[in-house]
Amino acid sequence: MRLSRRGLLGGGAAAAGAVGAYAAGRVTADEPAHASAAPATYDFRGAHQAGITTPAQDRLHFAAFDVVTDSREELVALLQAWTDAADRMTRGLPAGEIGPVEGAANLPPDDTGEAIGLAPGGLTITFGFGPSLFRDAEGRDRFGIADRMPAALEPLPHFPGDELDPARSDGDLCVQACADDPQVAVHAIRNLARLGFGTVSVRWSQLGFGRTSTTSVTQDTPRNLFGFKDGTANVKAEETTALEDHVWVGAEDDPDAAWLAGGSYLVARRIGMHIEVWDRQPLADQEAFVGRTKGTGAPLSGGEEMTEPDFEMPGSNDQPVIPVDAHVRVVHPGAHDGARMLRRGYNFVDGTNPLGGLDAGLFFVAYVRDPRTHFTPVQLAMAKSDALTEYLQVTGSALFAVPPGTASGEHVGHTLFG
Numbered sequence: 001m002r003l004s005r006r007g008l009l010g011g012g013a014a015a016a017g018a019v020g021a022y023a024a025g026r027v028t029a030d031e032p033a034h035a036s037a038a039p040a041t042y043d044f045r046g047a048h049q050a051g052i053t054t055p056a057q058d059r060l061h062f063a064a065f066d067v068v069t070d071s072r073e074e075l076v077a078l079l080q081a082w083t084d085a086a087d088r089m090t091r092g093l094p095a096g097e098i099g100p101v102e103g104a105a106n107l108p109p110d111d112t113g114e115a116i117g118l119a120p121g122g123l124t125i126t127f128g129f130g131p132s133l134f135r136d137a138e139g140r141d142r143f144g145i146a147d148r149m150p151a152a153l154e155p156l157p158h159f160p161g162d163e164l165d166p167a168r169s170d171g172d173l174c175v176q177a178c179a180d181d182p183q184v185a186v187h188a189i190r191n192l193a194r195l196g197f198g199t200v201s202v203r204w205s206q207l208g209f210g211r212t213s214t215t216s217v218t219q220d221t222p223r224n225l226f227g228f229k230d231g232t233a234n235v236k237a238e239e240t241t242a243l244e245d246h247v248w249v250g251a252e253d254d255p256d257a258a259w260l261a262g263g264s265y266l267v268a269r270r271i272g273m274h275i276e277v278w279d280r281q282p283l284a285d286q287e288a289f290v291g292r293t294k295g296t297g298a299p300l301s302g303g304e305e306m307t308e309p310d311f312e313m314p315g316s317n318d319q320p321v322i323p324v325d326a327h328v329r330v331v332h333p334g335a336h337d338g339a340r341m342l343r344r345g346y347n348f349v350d351g352t353n354p355l356g357g358l359d360a361g362l363f364f365v366a367y368v369r370d371p372r373t374h375f376t377p378v379q380l381a382m383a384k385s386d387a388l389t390e391y392l393q394v395t396g397s398a399l400f401a402v403p404p405g406t407a408s409g410e411h412v413g414h415t416l417f418g
Helices: 009-023 072-090 182-195 239-248 257-260 283-290 376-385 387-391
Strands: 059-067 126-127 173-180 200-211 264-273 346-352 359-366 392-402
Touching: 059 182, 059 359, 072 126, 173 182, 173 264, 173 359, 182 200, 182 376, 283 387, 359 392, 376 387, 387 392
Parallel strands: none
Antiparallel strands: 059 173, 059 200, 126 173, 126 392, 200 346, 264 359, 264 392, 346 359
């Protein structure tokens, strides 16, 4: 008998109800669910990886790994094992076929067990490959894939103002686990790390709560730790043309990296917020720094949250009503040849810093078709002239190529490794 988390929710009627809801509400990564009828599960397999256009869940556990073997066969075997485990866990099953309590008493369980009795929680698991997987710091091609490295997968620049901690940056592989239950997300990362013992080691990880963007028109715009609505202009799952233009890598984008077609690039930035300093700023100044009202999220030029900002509207003292250094102006697609991102960031609070302030901020995650055109110019503009940067400190940074989805019988990265 295989142990299912859904089967432990109690009683046949409860189990039948859960299964019925799953059958009625099941969606793919390409079919966003309405908030009023969110499914218990999302399909792991599909044309694109889940966890990108999937309606953003409330919790995150993100981990970056270093590969500690030079064996291509061992790496591919791990990707196969990770694929099988991710497929199982996103369906509400244990990571392994035996389960956390049904195996031999003299052997370790093939699932750690902390998700016993928990619903699947809308879990999605998304995988990515870092630049160092193709060539390591010494320039070695450990796995025979250097000639297939995408041109856009160069490590991100060290932007002005960055204070990067190498222990919080980069990585050979990444795994993004999102769910509406924090323990479900942690369980996913924990079991993938367990499966990877001897092949990979955790380089760094980040817990997140309270999504800071919306990936579906059915979701309300959330707030970041500065108290402002965030991600109003985010690319949404329903914008099919925008996804093709700004998120999914095209087959023609890089002939040497055709394996990435249908995938994307994941930018991760750990952005600390100077919370205590921000909290002492007048409301009018806070709104001027952002370029939006704190209450409704409407641009300072008027209207409602979704109203397009009017950057030409005059204000006082011969200055525009939306200041020239306001965040909404600096990062607006109109200032960057129309480039947009699909953001899936989360708030974080990691205790306190040595000065007694909150170690808190935004774990920024964005999916883009090409970081050279869709992220780097925007970040450079922010570093140069965005009023918000005075209250931010980037301590971690990474870039990963996110391969396309998998069909039955395929493993993550099958298009790269064959």
